[in-house]
Amino acid sequence: MPPDKDDLFEHFHAIMHLFKDRMRHALDSEGGGLGPTEARALGYFARHPGCTQQDLVQQSGRDKAQITRIVQQLMERGLLAREADPADRRRFNLQLTDKGLQIEQAMQAQRKALLASMLGALDHTEQAQLISLLQRMRRGAEQNKL
Secondary structure (H helix, E strand, C coil): CCCCHHHHHHHHHHHHHHHHHHHHHHHHHHCCCCCHHHHHHHHHHHHCCCECHHHHHHHHCCCHHHHHHHHHHHHHCCCEEEEEECCEEEEEEEEECHHHHHHHHHHHHHHHHHHHHHHCCCCHHHHHHHHHHHHHHHHHHHHCCC
16 A cells, blocks of 8 residues: 555654754754744855855745845844955855854754754665655656646
8 A cells, every 4th residue: 555645744744843843942052042044044154155145045035135134134143244246346245254153063063963863763774765765856846846
C-alpha cells in the first residue's frame, strides 16, 4: 500500500514546526534580540558577503520596502555595514560587522546542533538518501509551479 501523501505533509509540517520553535528559543538566548526574519537576512548576508539589498529582495521573494526596513534595522543595531560598490557608486554592498558575525556564528552553531539532534536517528547512508530525496522533491516543486 503506498504511503498517505497527506501524512507526508503532516510530517514535514511537524518537523518544520519543531525546528522553528527551537530556533526561536535559540534567537531568544543567542540572537541578540533578532526576530526570525532579521536572523534569516543576517544569515543571507553572512553566506553572500558583499551582496546588495536587491539581491536579498530577489532571493527572498519579499517586497523591497520590507527588505529596506530589515536592512536598516540590522545596520542600526550595528550588525550590518554597507559600502559603495567601487564599480558603481550608486550601488551599496553589504556585509556583517564583527558583532553581526558573532551573532550569526552563535546562531549557526545552534542550527548545527539542532540538525545533528534531528538527524541523529539516521545513519550516514540514510542521511545521504534523505538529502537526495529532498533535493529531488525541491527540484520537482520548483519546476512545477502551480
